[in-house]
Amino acid sequence: MCLAVPGRVLEIEERDATRMAKVDFGGVVKDVCLEYVPDMQVGDYAIVHVGFALQRLDEESARQTLELFENLGVLEEEFGDHWGRAAKDAGAERPAGTELPADRSEKEARS
Amino acid sequence: MKYLDEFSDPVLAERLFDDIRALTTRPWSLMEVCGGQTHSIIRHGIDQLLPDEIRLIHGPGCPVCVTPLEIIDKALEIASRPDVIFCSFGDMLRVPGSGRDLFQVKSEGADVRVVYSPLDALRIAQENPEKQVVFFGIGFETTAPPNAMTVYQAKKLSIPNFSLLVSHVRVPPAIDAIMNSPDCQVQAFLAAGHVCTVMGTREYPDLAARHEVPIVVTGFEPLDILEGIRRAVRQLETGEHTVENAYPRAVNEQGSPAAQKMLADVFEVTDRSWRGIGMIPRSGWRLSPKYREYDAEYRFSVTGIETEESTVCRSGEVLQGLIKPHECAVFGKECTPRNPLGATMVSSEGACAAYYLYRRLEAPTVNAPAANTPAKEASSVG
């Protein structure tokens, strides 16, 4: 529903008592209102929708998510998902507590 | 672009597909709530690559699609006035009201302008003090704070010639309504990530618990969508029904307190009709009494306009996931993006339009000629 893209804050200024920024979307620079993310700093990434920054992009989370994807196949190859396979072969549900290691670490990271 | 390109990586996508295949043991029906996700799914051909057991139901999350006919008729009425500059997001211009759209009103002499941001409309009001400038305030929780800001600023900066035509909608009541529907086939939701940038995830645990349905907050890039699907399937396979956040780089639990504060100040919750679905209690926002003077419906006295919807179009069932777009008898025949009968065919994000654009290959009926079919007239509303 809502087209929003990540951009990097280049500079911040007050305009009409409103906090505005120049935000860089990979070589495309656009004026963006920062009123809803008061703690944004130059260099931060924001999720921008219709000229408004709505949320700071958490770069550490982005990195972790990608790392999780990187490890998906590898962990499976390494440890083997025998519970899942066995359950699937038997046409049964996966027994509780047998999630993939990657899944467990996600859950812990979640909170 | 950084944080977009990495999340489209085909190698990582293949890992996610593999994992989803490994997890899936039987048929599941998932609804992606948001039209942006529908767009991405079909744009990248994701649904073709999923295991056959997984069925994606396209949800009602396109604000352009669900804007009620009545509000569009009011917009057309207001835009037609000679003293008005009517500003709108681009995708709203093609949505037909009862027989006309904003493009047509523009061709008849109305001053209708496409803006990128609602702040542009406010600027136009400042630059044209002799005109009434109206902004068409549509959208979900994502777009409501930007639109709210215009009214807040108009009051603060004393810009008397600006007003907002409000048709905002809220996602959680829609999810509730879908789950309450007796025909509901949805077993898990991919919740709309950008709505949650503003609102956080706190509205969902109650829904997940009450309806015993997994809700996974999901982003929009291919890998985000696959991760949302993967987590939803994992919950379904293990019999869980919790709220998970698969879009943590943009979404946290509390959302944006500043935006929520603005919403609480400028808007109040109201019952809202959704085009193609009908009334959903407490599913919308209107301007709060404090800002009533900036409400275009009051300023232009269009509160009396009442309209009914087409009966042939089954967009309501499409939006609720009861049928696929091409299962509608008029899909691709009387009803095309060129001649939309229903909301879902109008916006490029609408489920029907997305199907029409990207899936014509699989739905041969849609190649039938659309011209000279009298059904359009017979079924049009009015």
Next chain:
Amino acid sequence: MADTAPASASAPAAPDFSGWTCPAPLRDHERIVMGHGGGGTLSAELVEHLFAPAFGSDVLAELGDSAHLTMGGARLAFSTDSFVVRPLFFPGGSIGDLAVNGTVNDLAMAGAVPAYLSCGFILEEGIELSVVGRVAQALGDAARTAGVTVATGDTKVVDAGHGDGIFINTAGIGLVPDGVDIRPQRAAPGDAVLVSGQIGVHGVAIMSVREGLEFGVEIQSDTASLAGLVADMLAVCRDLHVLRDPTRGGLATSLNEIAGAAGVGITLDERSLPVPDTVANACSFLGLDPLYVANEGKLVAFVPPDHADAVLEAMRAHPLGKESVRIGTCVADHPGMVVAATGLGGTRVVDMPLGEQLPRIC
């Protein structure tokens, strides 16, 4: 559709149905809307249902970018184009450059060697002479670069408020070399589909300076005359099947027109599409698809498979074709339809746009 004509038309002469086209009403709109100028379905319908029946010309019925004529034994290409761009000057060019290159390229896409241009200026009362002078100079320079002569012209002035500063119409004629037959109808299954460089550049450059949309981006319009590039391509392969410059409506529109005209299908590999990052990123935040964004200095070519490599090499050797790539193949499947293989390995239909693309929020 001729047999459905109303029998009640009591014209004094006997009715003649031989050349009759169904005068279908413009379905939705009683008036011209902006989309009629967008190069998509609405534009096509306006020509097909209103202009072509009114003019009743066999040549026009081919609906190519330029007409193929034979006069005194010479094969001519003849084309016209009108230019209404706003603003008049934009990064990388002006309305003057477009007015020459647009028409020259229409001729080049018929394989013709462009020779003469006409030039009609419609000026709005009040516009500064210096602006008109700069546009005229740009037009003259572009004509010299393209190797064409502006042979005739006209000037009209309209009341203030009835124009957009300057409108320009140009028409051009060129000679088609012997043995060259380049038409959309000649696209054949097996043809390689080549594009001469990065797409979407002109459209994004224009959008970046359009009122209400302004954004900062280091990008310049690609407006250029493609006649030289076409000549180099013809030098290595006389039998080019189709050439098209994907202007309004972008590559998607041109490919759909060709697929429709020839009754063939086209498959694209999205990963091979030369979309520069700035274009991709501007499209991301506006919600647009680069395939639908205008180009003014690119061409798409349908080349018999045996000649594809040679033509591609010739294109890359020309300054305007350095980044030429093969983007797809013409196929016998799904006639009239363009299907793209996505980056993830799925497929999607690349449809004909309705009117102009608009920024979307959702």
